[in-house]
Amino acid sequence: MSQDVHSEAFLHKLMRAQLRLSVGCAAAFTIALLGLPLANYFWPELMAKRVFGFTLSWFVLGVLFFPFVWVVAYIFIRRSIALEQAEVQSVKGEQ
Amino acid sequence: MFFAAATPIVSNILKQVDPWILCFSFITVVVTIWMGFWSARRSKTTSDFFVAGRSVSVGWNASAISGEYLSAASFMGVAGMVMKNGYDALWYPVCYACGYLFLLLFIAGPLRRFGAYTIPDFAEGRYDSPVFRKIAVVFVLFIGFFYTMPQMKGAGTTLAYIFPGLPYWAGVVLVGAIITFNVALGGMKGITLVQAVQYWAKMFAISVPIFVVMSVYGGYQEQLAANRTPYDSSAAVETGHSVEGHEALRKELPLQAPKDESWISPFGSLTTKAAAKAGLKPQQQRPYSLLYTYSLIIALVCGTAGLPHILVRFYTNPDGVAAKRTTMWVMILIGVFYLFPPVFGAIGRDLLPELYAATGAKGTDKVVLELPRILNDKYGPWGSVLSGITCAGAFAAFMSTFSGLLVSMTGALAHDVYGRMLRPRSTPEQRLKAFKFAAVTIGVVAVLLGMQVEQLDINFMVGQAFAIAAASYFPLLFLSAWWPGMTMKGAAAGMLTGGLLALTGITLTSLSDLALQASVKNHTPNALQGLENFWIHHPMVRILSEQPAIWAVPLAIILMLVVSKLTRREVPSDIRMKMLVLHAPEQLGLKQEYIQEHHAAH
Numbered sequence: 001m002s003q004d005v006h007s008e009a010f011l012h013k014l015m016r017a018q019l020r021l022s023v024g025c026a027a028a029f030t031i032a033l034l035g036l037p038l039a040n041y042f043w044p045e046l047m048a049k050r051v052f053g054f055t056l057s058w059f060v061l062g063v064l065f066f067p068f069v070w071v072v073a074y075i076f077i078r079r080s081i082a083l084e085q086a087e088v089q090s091v092k093g094e095q
Numbered sequence: 096m097f098f099a100a101a102t103p104i105v106s107n108i109l110k111q112v113d114p115w116i117l118c119f120s121f122i123t124v125v126v127t128i129w130m131g132f133w134s135a136r137r138s139k140t141t142s143d144f145f146v147a148g149r150s151v152s153v154g155w156n157a158s159a160i161s162g163e164y165l166s167a168a169s170f171m172g173v174a175g176m177v178m179k180n181g182y183d184a185l186w187y188p189v190c191y192a193c194g195y196l197f198l199l200l201f202i203a204g205p206l207r208r209f210g211a212y213t214i215p216d217f218a219e220g221r222y223d224s225p226v227f228r229k230i231a232v233v234f235v236l237f238i239g240f241f242y243t244m245p246q247m248k249g250a251g252t253t254l255a256y257i258f259p260g261l262p263y264w265a266g267v268v269l270v271g272a273i274i275t276f277n278v279a280l281g282g283m284k285g286i287t288l289v290q291a292v293q294y295w296a297k298m299f300a301i302s303v304p305i306f307v308v309m310s311v312y313g314g315y316q317e318q319l320a321a322n323r324t325p326y327d328s329s330a331a332v333e334t335g336h337s338v339e340g341h342e343a344l345r346k347e348l349p350l351q352a353p354k355d356e357s358w359i360s361p362f363g364s365l366t367t368k369a370a371a372k373a374g375l376k377p378q379q380q381r382p383y384s385l386l387y388t389y390s391l392i393i394a395l396v397c398g399t400a401g402l403p404h405i406l407v408r409f410y411t412n413p414d415g416v417a418a419k420r421t422t423m424w425v426m427i428l429i430g431v432f433y434l435f436p437p438v439f440g441a442i443g444r445d446l447l448p449e450l451y452a453a454t455g456a457k458g459t460d461k462v463v464l465e466l467p468r469i470l471n472d473k474y475g476p477w478g479s480v481l482s483g484i485t486c487a488g489a490f491a492a493f494m495s496t497f498s499g500l501l502v503s504m505t506g507a508l509a510h511d512v513y514g515r516m517l518r519p520r521s522t523p524e525q526r527l528k529a530f531k532f533a534a535v536t537i538g539v540v541a542v543l544l545g546m547q548v549e550q551l552d553i554n555f556m557v558g559q560a561f562a563i564a565a566a567s568y569f570p571l572l573f574l575s576a577w578w579p580g581m582t583m584k585g586a587a588a589g590m591l592t593g594g595l596l597a598l599t600g601i602t603l604t605s606l607s608d609l610a611l612q613a614s615v616k617n618h619t620p621n622a623l624q625g626l627e628n629f630w631i632h633h634p635m636v637r638i639l640s641e642q643p644a645i646w647a648v649p650l651a652i653i654l655m656l657v658v659s660k661l662t663r664r665e666v667p668s669d670i671r672m673k674m675l676v677l678h679a680p681e682q683l684g685l686k687q688e689y690i691q692e693h694h695a696a697h
Binding site: 022034037055067072 | 185186193200317319320325326381385389392416422426427633674
């Protein structure tokens with residue numbers, strides 16, 4: 001049986017796929033989160049531009065960030081449910 | 096004699112009370128306590144519908160988790176800190192929401208599959224080590240006390256607002272006593288229903304009043320536009336937008352308030368404080384303040400992922416898919432909530448600037464409570480009614496969080512310390528007695544600590560609790576879930592070193608701030624002047640000590656890796672099975688297999 005649940009190879013594959021998904025999603029929001037202070041640091045004038053009365057920086061952090069986090073969470077949840085189903089399928093299919 | 100002297104004071108306090116505010120707050124307290132007892136009784140008879148879970152829908156569950164998450168820091172503290180520090184404090188609400196995503200990505204799934212609902216459970220199960228469980232319990236108490244202090248400040252501030260003239264400490268003692276008594280009697284066990292209702296109460300209380308205020312005095316953007324950035328004056332002329340027009344709605348700022356550009360721009364009064372004290376020029380302050388910002392972000396994001404009392408209730412759903420859908424709703428519910436507190440802060444700066452001049456319980460931390468009252472000038476008692484609603488929300492916030500913390504800390508003390516360490520052979524009656532005794536002890540300590548922190552910002556203190564969690568629990572949970580090579584000794588070394596060093600740094604800065612404020616207030620010499628001088632000469636050390644996450648989190652992770660490598664032989668023998676249980680989908684039923692094997696082995 002190539003897909004032995006208790007084999008080292010299966011565990012390795014399983015964790016790799018999950019970690020890749022999590023790291024990918026984390027990277028998306030880490031880049032945004034850690035990039036914003038850098039933008040504030042290097043382009044203060046741009047970040048102080050007025051957008052609907054907010055400064056650009058305030059608008060990004062205080063308003064846009066929340067929907068952005070929802071999108072990342074939504075993508076992660078959909079993919080991870082699909083991933084789990086695929087894992088179950090692959091094990092059940094083999095048996 | 097005492098009563099004769101006290102009566103005029105009491106009647107004097109009562110005379111200044113706004114009846115609307117008192118009425119709403121009183122109803123909240125009574126309803127919360129009643130619901131706690133009612134649902135505690137009900138949950139016993141229906142054989143614990145909390146764990147069975149199937150009767151709890153995704154919507155209720157998501158509301159309950161969100162209700163537990165939003166403490167006095169979210170409800171009052173964020174607004175107060177945004178008002179005081181402007182943009183710099185905006186990182187808090189955003190990172191509280193982002194941190195939840197981090198928890199979802201790396202920790203929630205494995206922990207749910209493992210079936211561990213508290214960190215001590217996980218610590219023991221992952222390393223088969225009762226000793227490690229005890230170490231983890233100690234941190235439940237450390238972080239718990241740091242987290243109760245701001246809740247106590249919220250209570251003291253709210254009561255001092257409802258009863259003008261009542262000293263801060265009296266409010267802390269009163270609320271602390273009521274909740275401790277309640278928990279010791281067995282009410283308020285943090286049942287799903289109570290927490291869910293409280294989420295909607297908090298949401299209602301923060302959104303409705305601010306919409307009314309905005310419709311009368313102008314929206315979020317207009318109020319923010321009243322603050323000029325250094326780049327504004329020319330831009331305003333070019334676009335023809337009259338920034339000047341907004342000046343009319345704003346009252347004059349007192350001297351203590353930060354200037355416009357440092358309030359609305361990044362790297363303002365919060366993150367530059369240490370460098371400014373050291374006498375550096377504005378351009379030289381900027382790198383320091385970037386460092387501060389990053390350390391704060393790491394503390395908040397990693398800290399959320401390691402906060403014990405959130406994990407306790409994290410997944411109460413019947414299956415993994417429902418759990419993930421619940422989490423999506425939690426993200427939305429808390430995200431929508433966090434849009435509002437900064438609005439209070441921004442409008443409070445323009446319309447209630449007199450709060451800047453006051454300190455402690457009379458300072459900016461009460462902006463959420465007091466802001467709606469400005470409507471009284473135009474619409475009679477409606478301002479008081481709305482202010483009563485926000486007070487009710489504040490009560491819901493600190494009561495739910497404090498009782499939740501008290502239950503989990505008491506559980507740790509009574510169950511782990513007494514039941515397992517001191518008296519393993521105690522009878523059920525003795526344990527029940529120990530639970531009550533532990534509740535009262537922790538309640539008293541929390542009240543005593545809460546009385547000391549009037550001068551610290553609510554939200555700042557919560558941030559400090561997050562930093563300690565980030566340096567201790569986050570590395571533990573993250574590496575334990577994803578690295579098979581971790582040993583108990585590695586985990587303990589990293590968690591203890593990172594957590595205790597962060598705790599030391601934070602305690603030192605908080606103590607020196609408290610001593611400084613006391614000396615300014617009483618015009619006495621500063622008891623910790625030496626430390627204060629040291630900070631002034633070493634602003635970098637001060638920042639790293641106040642916000643330790645940027646070095647403490649990597650330090651804990653490195654120690655865990657190194658010590659685990661050195662003690663490689665002590666990796667649990669069934670590690671592959673453990674990792675499978677942590678990561679394989681639940682439908683494969685590996686958890687059952689694991690439990691059977693585990694029982695057979697013992």
